[in-house]
Amino acid sequence: MATSTARSRDRSAGISYQELIAGDVVPAPAVLQLESPYQGALSSVSVDRYRTQAFHELEMQKLWPRVWQMACREEEIPEVGDYTLYEIGHYSIIVVRTRDGIRAHHNVCRHRGRRLCDFAGHAASFICPFHGFSWNIDGSVRGVTSDWDFPQIDPGDFGLTPVLCDTWGGWVFVNMDTGAEPLADFLGDLPEHFAIWSPEDRYVQAHVGKIMKCNWKLCQEAFMEAFHVITTHPQLLAAIGDENSQYDAWGNFSRAITPNGTPSPHIRWSPNEQEKFDSVTMRELDGPPNPEVPEGMTARAMMAEGARQGLREVVGDDVVISDAEVSDSIYYTLFPNFHPWGGYNRIVYRFRPWGNRCDRSLMECYFLSPFKGERPPPAEFHLLDEDEPWTNAPELGLLAKVFTQDTFNLPNVQRGVEAAQFDEVVFARYQETKLRHFHQLLTEWVS
Numbered sequence: 001m002a003t004s005t006a007r008s009r010d011r012s013a014g015i016s017y018q019e020l021i022a023g024d025v026v027p028a029p030a031v032l033q034l035e036s037p038y039q040g041a042l043s044s045v046s047v048d049r050y051r052t053q054a055f056h057e058l059e060m061q062k063l064w065p066r067v068w069q070m071a072c073r074e075e076e077i078p079e080v081g082d083y084t085l086y087e088i089g090h091y092s093i094i095v096v097r098t099r100d101g102i103r104a105h106h107n108v109c110r111h112r113g114r115r116l117c118d119f120a121g122h123a124a125s126f127i128c129p130f131h132g133f134s135w136n137i138d139g140s141v142r143g144v145t146s147d148w149d150f151p152q153i154d155p156g157d158f159g160l161t162p163v164l165c166d167t168w169g170g171w172v173f174v175n176m177d178t179g180a181e182p183l184a185d186f187l188g189d190l191p192e193h194f195a196i197w198s199p200e201d202r203y204v205q206a207h208v209g210k211i212m213k214c215n216w217k218l219c220q221e222a223f224m225e226a227f228h229v230i231t232t233h234p235q236l237l238a239a240i241g242d243e244n245s246q247y248d249a250w251g252n253f254s255r256a257i258t259p260n261g262t263p264s265p266h267i268r269w270s271p272n273e274q275e276k277f278d279s280v281t282m283r284e285l286d287g288p289p290n291p292e293v294p295e296g297m298t299a300r301a302m303m304a305e306g307a308r309q310g311l312r313e314v315v316g317d318d319v320v321i322s323d324a325e326v327s328d329s330i331y332y333t334l335f336p337n338f339h340p341w342g343g344y345n346r347i348v349y350r351f352r353p354w355g356n357r358c359d360r361s362l363m364e365c366y367f368l369s370p371f372k373g374e375r376p377p378p379a380e381f382h383l384l385d386e387d388e389p390w391t392n393a394p395e396l397g398l399l400a401k402v403f404t405q406d407t408f409n410l411p412n413v414q415r416g417v418e419a420a421q422f423d424e425v426v427f428a429r430y431q432e433t434k435l436r437h438f439h440q441l442l443t444e445w446v447s
């Protein structure tokens, strides 16, 4: 029966991603030709993961204090003495550049526990605003006010509480568990996947965050599949292979690749190449017309060629830029909350709880762009309040409009799960592979 055939298929109808890139003008690199066999074990998870303060607290105890997490870009603290603060739940970590490299310390005064620094900045030492105890930027103690009154303090053993710190790809990662496995082991093959895109050679062109009225996992999961495009972003359907996406998972990271410039298998009409091009560029009906797609050319090839020409000036002539690397949405997830995009897409997301609430999160989007000559200074962080629209951040361009559509759903998903009278949400076998993989790892971490 047709229904049972459809239900037992591994993939949707239509061309697979690997078949699609086999027809590209400039072939995709080896990393995009990889496919993992993984399909994920968890077919459903407890609704309570998204709605209870008890589960949030479990994460605050078992996950965040033990896992590697991206704290900032190296370029945000370029000079010795520059520091930033990385906050997660009630934890706060100072990430500072010292003469011996980047270091991280808990942002807590060892006298009576005041937060040591209130803001990011530049410092020769950290001085507590309460009674003036101070620490050198490497974390060693510098001064104890009225030291005659603290016979119990051994200055050699009164440094700031250390946090592990390491870098990859221009990102700084921290881990509060000083006995944790090295970052390189945690990353596994991820740096190898990104080697051809050298993320360390990109600069922060934009950095926008918004407080979201939903759990951090619920938020990031909306950016881990193309399954929602059919109803959330229907304007894209003429030129997005939502259901043709490839989903993979290896070790602590997963990947989705959604092809663009190819129509969705969901639509019942056949868009011409111009309609595909207009869809993928999100041309507004009352906006200026797009350039014409020449006879004999596909929208995908035209998109790729335009993007390639734009990049040439920056990356030089000897870098091979395939159609896939400039056309497709290649979105990786490093457990638990870091989402760098592959290829020449500029996007990097990070999601985390906002404050100590299970129903609020901070979603951030970085644009990391290649540059020529001297590295431009990183963009200032632009934080949008929970009721501010993404379109208040024009630096995100078209993406702000797409986020607006996602943001329309998310508080309603939160309200829905809070009211749900069933125990579990269910995941698609293939298209929600990344969610299954994430929750499988999360289960291991919080157990």
Ligand code: FES
Binding pocket: 109, 110, 111, 112, 113, 114, 128, 129, 130, 131, 132, 133
């Ligand atoms: S709490 Fe920091 S010096 Fe007293």
Ligand SMILES: [Fe+2]
Binding pocket: 222, 223, 228, 232, 233, 402, 406
């Ligand atoms: Fe979306």
